[in-house]
Each structure stands twice: as structure tokens, then as C-alpha cells.
Amino acid sequence: MIRRYARTLMPIAVLAIGAGMGTAVYSGSAAAETTDVVRSGAADDTYSSSSRPSYNFGSSTTLVAGRQGGDTMIGFLKFTVANPGAGATVKSAKVTLTRESKALPGSISLSRVADTTWTEKSLTAKNDPAVGAVIATAKPSSSATSVSFDVSSVVKGAGTYTFAVTSKVSNSPARFRSAEAATGAPALDVTVARAATTKPTESSPAPSGPATTPSGPATTPSSPATTPADPGTCTAGAKLVPTCGVLWGAAAGGFSDVPRDEALKTFEAKSGRTSTIYHTYHKGDELFPTKAEIAMTNDPAHPRTLMLNWKVGYGTKWANVARGDEDARIDRLATYIKANFNKPFFMVLHHEPENDVNPAAGSGQTAKDFAAMFRHTALRLKADGVTNAVFVVAYMNYEKWNNTSWWGDMYPGDDVVDWVGVDTYNNAQPGGFHYGDFNYMMNRTNSASFPGFYNWATTKHPSKPIMVAEWGVYDSSPTVVGKNKADVYATVLPQLAKMPQIKGLVYFETAHDQSGHDIRIDDTPEALAGFKKIAADPRFNVKL
Known part of the structure; x- marks a missing residue:
């Protein structure tokens, strides 16, 4: 989600052009x-x-x-x-x-x-x-x-x-x-x-979309398929990891003026399932969770947990946060949380950091600076007495970042990371860039050195549950075809069953993201029908 002029007469802006959101x-x-x-x-x-x-x-x-x-x-x-x-x-x-x-x-x-x-x-x-x-x-x-x-x-x-x-x-x-x-x-x-590359069969467990370069497909997860959880038997355990099944959630109303809680309720009504995870975004000196967010966790019929995304380094650099320059900001938030909210919640520190990495030494925004910022913030909050935060590091699933020499330096450490997260999106346009099934969404790669995100996470951090912190499907066909999204949605449940380390699945819904993509679940009747089949699955019946 993308992460910003010399002079004559009436100058407006000098732009240094770059990777940005990717x-x-x-x-x-x-x-x-x-x-x-x-x-x-x-x-x-x-x-x-x-x-x-x-x-x-x-x-x-x-x-x-x-x-x-x-x-x-x-x-x-x-x-x-x-x-x-x-x-x-x-x-x-x-x-x-x-x-x-x-x-x-x-x-x-x-x-x-x-x-x-x-x-x-x-x-x-x-x-x-x-x-x-x-x-x-x-x-x-x-x-x-x-x-x-x-x-x-x-x-x-x-x-x-x-x-x-x-x-x-x-x-x-x-x-x-x-x-x-x-x-x-x-x-x-x-x-x-x-x-261009040819379309692989969608029933294959290997990535089913074209790589950005022709260097080969991702490897296939070796985990056996898991059966859906029995309704009513799964609960959220330590660090909010479900005892069985998968946490279901959404971030709705993105890039719009609709209040996020209202947008989430609309999403829930459309999909037919109440979200266990309510995902929202904050930055800088904002204090959270807000009253409206807290109210969503207190719904007696449909209690929810929060996933709160915080860019603590907003307005400064990661290196500055790591050396303590923003400790007053961190301490102020800690005081607020302790006084206003005592339920367990997910905290994502600066999601999709790849967008903001400047690998130049001394930039204050290197991959190692991000890791240091994350560590300092998490440890500071814990020292301040915030005991209910479950920390998530959330990457972008984009090949150009995964292939960089610095990508591995962003990981803050198992001692401060509770869940490994990823934001990942697929194109439903047959043959289009990033077209593929759910496994491709989780494991796409164009490099022999990177096995795909799910395979990387399960190999490098086998003890950590995986949070799909944002996922979505759009159709970039010149004329949107209802069947396209439905076909991608149809691959989610059978392929999710082969990825048992995924413990959270959070959809990001917007009618128009920063690139113009329509990621709504109901842009066509066929898409909505396909998504509702996912939402109705009992593996998402996890009780808080």
C-alpha cells in the first residue's frame, strides 16, 4: 500500500523520481x-x-x-x-x-x-x-x-x-x-x-501467474493439506494465534472518506461474515485505538480484535527513532493505551517498509535502520508496560524488493516479532502481469534465490505464524469480466489448506487504490458470489 523542486518564476515542484510504492x-x-x-x-x-x-x-x-x-x-x-x-x-x-x-x-x-x-x-x-x-x-x-x-x-x-x-x-x-x-x-x-509468458493451469499448486522476469516459478509448499476447523472449537490463544482455523479480517474503505468502522460493517454485510480482525492505520503522534475502534471490539454480538498499523517514524527517519529521538512519542502512546485499552491487539510497525528504504549508507532509512526502529519501538512499548500488543512485521510481496541485496536486513528479530506478515495482491486478468491463483499470490518469484514469501517465511522463521495482513484481487482487463475474480477466489480455500502456517487472512477493500485498481469484492455479481464462498468456510469460525 505507496510511500515523497530549483526555481524560476512560479515554480511548483522539483521531483526526484523513484521506486516509491512499487x-x-x-x-x-x-x-x-x-x-x-x-x-x-x-x-x-x-x-x-x-x-x-x-x-x-x-x-x-x-x-x-x-x-x-x-x-x-x-x-x-x-x-x-x-x-x-x-x-x-x-x-x-x-x-x-x-x-x-x-x-x-x-x-x-x-x-x-x-x-x-x-x-x-x-x-x-x-x-x-x-x-x-x-x-x-x-x-x-x-x-x-x-x-x-x-x-x-x-x-x-x-x-x-x-x-x-x-x-x-x-x-x-x-x-x-x-x-x-x-x-x-x-x-x-x-x-x-x-x-509475455503463458498461463499455467490454475489447479496446480505451483504459482499460476507470469513472473516479472522469466527466471522460473516459485517452489511448491511441501506442507500437507489441512481440513477446515470444526465450527465453535477454535479460539484465539497466546499471541492471538488460533488454536485451530484461521483468523478472518478486513481493512475496508481504503482511499475513501467513508469512516473505517462504517466501511467494515458494510464489507461484513456484503461478505456474510463478521471480521475477527479490524485493520486500521495510524501515524506519528496520533493516539490509538480511537473510541470508534474500541467500540468495534466491544460489540457483544460480534467482538473483534484490532490490527493497528503505526508509522512511528512519520516526519522523521527510522535511524532517529532507533536512537531514541521519538521516545516521547512512543511513551505518550504507551500511556494512552494503558489507560484506554487492555485487550490483546495486533500492532504493525510501518507496514510495507520496502517502499521507504534508501540503501545509501547514512540515509537513516536503510533496511537495517528499519529493523532497528522496529526493535526499539517494540522494546520501548514493552518497557513502558504495554503488555497487550502483538507485534507484526508486514512486508510487500513484490519481486523487485525481494530480489534486493538488503531485503533480508529488514527482519527485526524473532524476539520482537510475534507474527510475520505480508501484503499481497493478484491480477485477475488472464495473462496479465501478476495474474495467478492464491498460491501464486503467496509464492510468486522471479529469482532462483528467493523461493516465494510463504516458503521463505516457513523456512527462515518456522516458529512464527503468518499474517496475510492485506490481500486483494483486481481485474485489469480492458473490460472487467465477472468470472475472472471468481476464478481466482475459487483457488483460495484449497490452496490455503496447504499452507497451515497462515493463521490470519485480512482482505483490503477499496473501489480505487493509488494505482486505480478496483479491489472490491462485489464489483461484479460473480465476484461477490465467489468471495462469499470463501467467507462462509468454517475454518474462519475462530472465537476471541
Whole structure:
């Protein structure tokens, strides 16, 4: 789920283009190749103001660019593009900014910036980088929702790229949403072409979707199939590990303004099952669980446990958290939890960290910095007397991250990790990128050195239960076909039975994620019918 400008006239933003979320948008497939769009969020973003030369706006949820009276404001963005993989070709690239408020000026230009060393926490008008040549100019309507710039002439592959957006329009500065905003963060879409592969049979226990590079399928889990649990016999034991069966849950209403508790109840009504796990997200100084979240655990007819996702390092770096700079933030949350909530709950510390890794030594955001941040936060909370938190480390299941030299360095240690989690999504478009069955969703790989997530977790951390902290299915076919999702859903139960270490299954539902995917369970009647068959299975009858 994706994890953020030099100056002339009315500059709007400098963008350093990068890997960001690594989420893929799928634009189709042909006989010889498939095309997907990898969307990245900005690694840094901020703006400078000539009338406030010493001000830093790195924590602002808004990027302001342009002229207002005698003030010239310049926005800055940074993205880092990862290697798209062997045999992949970058076809095009564009940067998109979402209007935050006010009318847009009639002309906005994106320029390249040579300096890539600036950071959002240190940039001011006194040190902002120089603006280079204009790459693209947009002439949006004043009420346009977003503005896009073609950067294909610059983005040719892996690397860090910086840009500035400028405008000559006076007294009409643009206001865009920054990476710190809840929605509409700056995005870089890189269209990549890859060699097509054939579809394997869905009944096979081996991965049934095409790998991102033709280096071979994942290995098959060797665990024997397990039978569904008997209704009423399974309970949540120590560390919320079910004595039998699988915990069922959802995070609903993502990327929308619908309250999460309301969205979850709607999801439950559609699916026909109450969620045992209610998954929500928090960051920085937010105190949680909220009253609304606590109320969901107190429903006498349908009690739920919470999975609370916290980006404790929001607004700073992992290394800073690890060295104690945010101990006051951690202690404040600990005091709140002890005073307001005493039931066991799952705590995920900075889910999908791969998006935010900067492997450069001293960046404060290396994989080892993440592990240190996780360890420090978990141990600090425990020392503060928080005894009801069950800690989950939640990875992205994306090949380009699993293949990096640093991916293994992110694991914080068995002593502070209670569950190993993963966020993973499948495409239901036959032959599309990341198309496959449930086993492929859990075990896809394109490298002989990585056996697939489930196989990795069960081999490296055999004592840890696996939490599928987010999962979902979308159909990127040009015309959505109801049967497609239903076919993928039909593989879940028989293949889940062969993965006994999976003890939690939490669906992420949204009508439109940051890449445009529709992950609703009911986008077609066929999809809903297929999902309801999963939800009705007795193995999810775990009592809290």
C-alpha cells in the first residue's frame, strides 16, 4: 500500500523520481509482451518561499508553487526508480500532481533539477537547488483535479531524478497535495514492457501467474493439506494465534472518506461474515485505538480484535527513532493505551517498509535502520508496560524488493516479532502481469534465490505464524469480466489448506487504490458470489 523542486518564476515542484510504492497499474498484454505501469510515490517533497527564506515546509501536507505578490514559492519532489528487471523496457513515464485547493494557474512547467542531494527536512529558499531546462508544460483548467507531465525524455530506467515545476502566472499559486496528505500524493508512473509468458493451469499448486522476469516459478509448499476447523472449537490463544482455523479480517474503505468502522460493517454485510480482525492505520503522534475502534471490539454480538498499523517514524527517519529521538512519542502512546485499552491487539510497525528504504549508507532509512526502529519501538512499548500488543512485521510481496541485496536486513528479530506478515495482491486478468491463483499470490518469484514469501517465511522463521495482513484481487482487463475474480477466489480455500502456517487472512477493500485498481469484492455479481464462498468456510469460525 505507496510511500515523497530549483526555481524560476512560479515554480511548483522539483521531483526526484523513484521506486516509491512499487504498485503496478496494468494497461494490457499482447502476444509478444505485457505492459504494466509501476507507480511510485515521492521519497521527499517540500517547497520554498522567497519571502520566508528560512522556513522549511517538509512536513506540510500541501505543495505550493507560484507567485503571490512578492513571494515566489517553489515545490520540490524526489522519486527513486528501481531497476525494472531483466528484459524490461521503459516505454514512457509521467509525473502526476493532485490539486489540493484553489484554482490552478493556466500554465505550469516541469523542469529538471540536477541536484538530487536535497531533503525535505532541510530545504529552504536559502539552499534550494537550481532549476534546469523545461521538460514539459501543462495548461490545465483552473478546476482540474490533477496535472500530469510527460517525463519520458528523462526517465529511461533506474536512478534518482529531480524536477521543478514553475509557472509565469502572477498571483495564482498552485496548491497540490504532498506525500504527507492522506490521499492524492505525488506519483510517478513508469510504463514498462516485459516479455509475455503463458498461463499455467490454475489447479496446480505451483504459482499460476507470469513472473516479472522469466527466471522460473516459485517452489511448491511441501506442507500437507489441512481440513477446515470444526465450527465453535477454535479460539484465539497466546499471541492471538488460533488454536485451530484461521483468523478472518478486513481493512475496508481504503482511499475513501467513508469512516473505517462504517466501511467494515458494510464489507461484513456484503461478505456474510463478521471480521475477527479490524485493520486500521495510524501515524506519528496520533493516539490509538480511537473510541470508534474500541467500540468495534466491544460489540457483544460480534467482538473483534484490532490490527493497528503505526508509522512511528512519520516526519522523521527510522535511524532517529532507533536512537531514541521519538521516545516521547512512543511513551505518550504507551500511556494512552494503558489507560484506554487492555485487550490483546495486533500492532504493525510501518507496514510495507520496502517502499521507504534508501540503501545509501547514512540515509537513516536503510533496511537495517528499519529493523532497528522496529526493535526499539517494540522494546520501548514493552518497557513502558504495554503488555497487550502483538507485534507484526508486514512486508510487500513484490519481486523487485525481494530480489534486493538488503531485503533480508529488514527482519527485526524473532524476539520482537510475534507474527510475520505480508501484503499481497493478484491480477485477475488472464495473462496479465501478476495474474495467478492464491498460491501464486503467496509464492510468486522471479529469482532462483528467493523461493516465494510463504516458503521463505516457513523456512527462515518456522516458529512464527503468518499474517496475510492485506490481500486483494483486481481485474485489469480492458473490460472487467465477472468470472475472472471468481476464478481466482475459487483457488483460495484449497490452496490455503496447504499452507497451515497462515493463521490470519485480512482482505483490503477499496473501489480505487493509488494505482486505480478496483479491489472490491462485489464489483461484479460473480465476484461477490465467489468471495462469499470463501467467507462462509468454517475454518474462519475462530472465537476471541
